[in-house]
Each structure stands twice: as structure tokens, then as C-alpha cells.
Amino acid sequence: MKNIRNILNSRFKGNGNFFMQLTKILGFKPKTLKFYNTAFTHRSMNIKDGKGNAVNYERLEFLGDAMLSSVIASHLYLEVPSGDEGYLTKMRSKIVSREHLNELGRELHLIDLVESKIPPGHFGDNIHGNLFEALVGAIFLDKGYKYCEKFIYKRVITPYVDIQKLEGKVISYKSLLIEWCQKEKKTFTYNVYEDTGNDDVRHFSVKLSISDKVIAKARATSKKKAEEKASKRAFFAFQNRMSKMI
Known part of the structure; x- marks a missing residue:
């Protein structure tokens, strides 16, 4: 366990800007750094915990996806009282489309924070959206639902969710x-x-x-x-x- 902690904390020794960059992106100071270390650890690092479980952003990506869907679904439910289930589902899909999540990840330059053994140029386009979801998952574990909801409103809903424009947007x-x-x-x-x-x-x-x-x-x-x-x-x-x- 100690070795894992040393590896995950190594970025602070080599890159003292990580904490500052993270705080600027979040809009608040993180409390438990290990969640954010994991959120920016690529599977190529091949890190495992004491039980042999992989330590990388993929599980946080799953959690972040669920949190995004939850907060956005709640927003749409309250914002569009006339929308039926099919309409609300389609609108949510447009907001959390892979294309849009990739744009969000790029805007925040999340790929610059990744620990990986793979050169950045070899990543696929979807890594930007995957990191954004992992970051949301880390926020939830670190600070709870309210902070997670606040971040999603700040970075996703307030600047990008325009119901009329979304109605005419084609996902695929x-x-x-x-x-x-x-x-x-x-x-x-x-x-x-x-x-x-x-x-x-x-x-x-x-x-x-x-x-x-x-x-x-x-x-x-x-x-x-x-x-x-x-x-x-x-x-x-x-x-x-x-x-x-x-």
C-alpha cells in the first residue's frame, strides 16, 4: 500500500503545479488527493492496490458518468415540465454525448495532468471525455453530491445547456x-x-x-x-x- 501511495504522490515531487492546476479547474481546494491522483492515472501505469485491484481512472469514469446523468436528468426534469420520458432522455443524451464530453475535457486541458507510459499523441480522442467523467467521480468521492452538482452546473449546464439549441442538435x-x-x-x-x-x-x-x-x-x-x-x-x-x- 505504501508503494502505491508513493507512486501516486510522485507527481507532486516532479510537478508542484498539479495541486494548483487542479484547484483552478475545480474552483475549490480538494480534500483527499488520492481520488484525483487516481482520476489522472492511466492504466498503462499498471498500478495495483494491496488486493491486486487495478488503480486507474476507469472506475471513476463509470462513477462520474452516473453522476453527470443524475444531475443533468434532475435539471432537465425541473427545467422542462412538459417533456415526456423520451424527450428528456434524448436531451440528456445530447448533453452527455461523447463529442461534448471530449470538448469539455479539451477545454480544461485535463490530458496535461495524466500520468501515463503512453505518449500523449497515441491517446484516442475519447480520453478527454473519459478524464472529465473520472474527475467528476473523484469530486463526488472527495466532497460529496453538492460539490459534484455545483461543478457540473459550473462546467456543463450553465455555459452549454440551452434547451432550444439542444432540440436542434444532432448527436449522430x-x-x-x-x-x-x-x-x-x-x-x-x-x-x-x-x-x-x-x-x-x-x-x-x-x-x-x-x-x-x-x-x-x-x-x-x-x-x-x-x-x-x-x-x-x-x-x-x-x-x-x-x-x-x-
């Missing part, structure tokens, strides 16, 4: 397109193939066909991104009809 163009095709009884296919070209990084191209007609093409660094980009282009091709699904 691919999901929207699939839902529309199913409703309209149209067939669709994503023909994805590797397309490296002259790029150093591997790329993928996709042709999106609806009812056997190619509607959109796109190219990106992953299959998922290429499909989403093509779906977005298809959305604008059928915008008047698909907008009713938002």
Missing part, C-alpha cells in the same frame, strides 16, 4: 440516417475500404448508398469517422425530410 448523423431509413423502409449500405493514398496515417473511404443509389462519399482516419462524415452529407441531401426526426 449515422444513427439519425439509419432511423430515417428504417422508418421510410429504405435500404442502406456503407461500403468502407482502406484508402491510404499518400498519407502517412491510414485512412478509410466510404460510399453510402440508399436504395442502391450512392448518396454520399467521405474519407477519414477511422471507419467510424468516415461513416459519420458520409451520413452528415447524406443528411443535408435529405434535410427537409430528416429534420423531422431530430
Whole structure:
């Protein structure tokens, strides 16, 4: 146990700014630092506690996700008394979308605080949102629900939650397109193939066909991104009809 504490506290010896950076992000002084150390410890550090359990941000990420959903659900319930369950669920999903959480993590520069054996450039995009969720989980364990709720209002709800704007926001163009095709009884296919070209990084191209007609093409660094980009282009091709699904 002592060794784990030494490893987790090592950042304070090598980076005396951690506490100050953390306090600035939180808006209050943390009480129990071990929770925040864990929130910024990547699994590549391969740290385990005395019982052999992994010590990294992933469990806090799970807890933070639940806290975000709870606070935002409560806000929407009170803010939109006319919204039914389906409406409230969709609105909450837009607020806690992976894209939005990644933006929040980037704005706070949370990746700068991570302890990892992997170079920052090798992380996937989702690490920004994962760290944000882990930080929320750490706040809950350290200071309780009220502080957690206050942080979520300060960093998420107050600056970003505009009900009218959210109603028109699309989380996933691919999901929207699939839902529309199913409703309209149209067939669709994503023909994805590797397309490296002259790029150093591997790329993928996709042709999106609806009812056997190619509607959109796109190219990106992953299959998922290429499909989403093509779906977005298809959305604008059928915008008047698909907008009713938002």
C-alpha cells in the first residue's frame, strides 16, 4: 500500500503545479488527493492496490458518468415540465454525448495532468471525455453530491445547456440516417475500404448508398469517422425530410 501511495504522490515531487492546476479547474481546494491522483492515472501505469485491484481512472469514469446523468436528468426534469420520458432522455443524451464530453475535457486541458507510459499523441480522442467523467467521480468521492452538482452546473449546464439549441442538435448523423431509413423502409449500405493514398496515417473511404443509389462519399482516419462524415452529407441531401426526426 505504501508503494502505491508513493507512486501516486510522485507527481507532486516532479510537478508542484498539479495541486494548483487542479484547484483552478475545480474552483475549490480538494480534500483527499488520492481520488484525483487516481482520476489522472492511466492504466498503462499498471498500478495495483494491496488486493491486486487495478488503480486507474476507469472506475471513476463509470462513477462520474452516473453522476453527470443524475444531475443533468434532475435539471432537465425541473427545467422542462412538459417533456415526456423520451424527450428528456434524448436531451440528456445530447448533453452527455461523447463529442461534448471530449470538448469539455479539451477545454480544461485535463490530458496535461495524466500520468501515463503512453505518449500523449497515441491517446484516442475519447480520453478527454473519459478524464472529465473520472474527475467528476473523484469530486463526488472527495466532497460529496453538492460539490459534484455545483461543478457540473459550473462546467456543463450553465455555459452549454440551452434547451432550444439542444432540440436542434444532432448527436449522430449515422444513427439519425439509419432511423430515417428504417422508418421510410429504405435500404442502406456503407461500403468502407482502406484508402491510404499518400498519407502517412491510414485512412478509410466510404460510399453510402440508399436504395442502391450512392448518396454520399467521405474519407477519414477511422471507419467510424468516415461513416459519420458520409451520413452528415447524406443528411443535408435529405434535410427537409430528416429534420423531422431530430
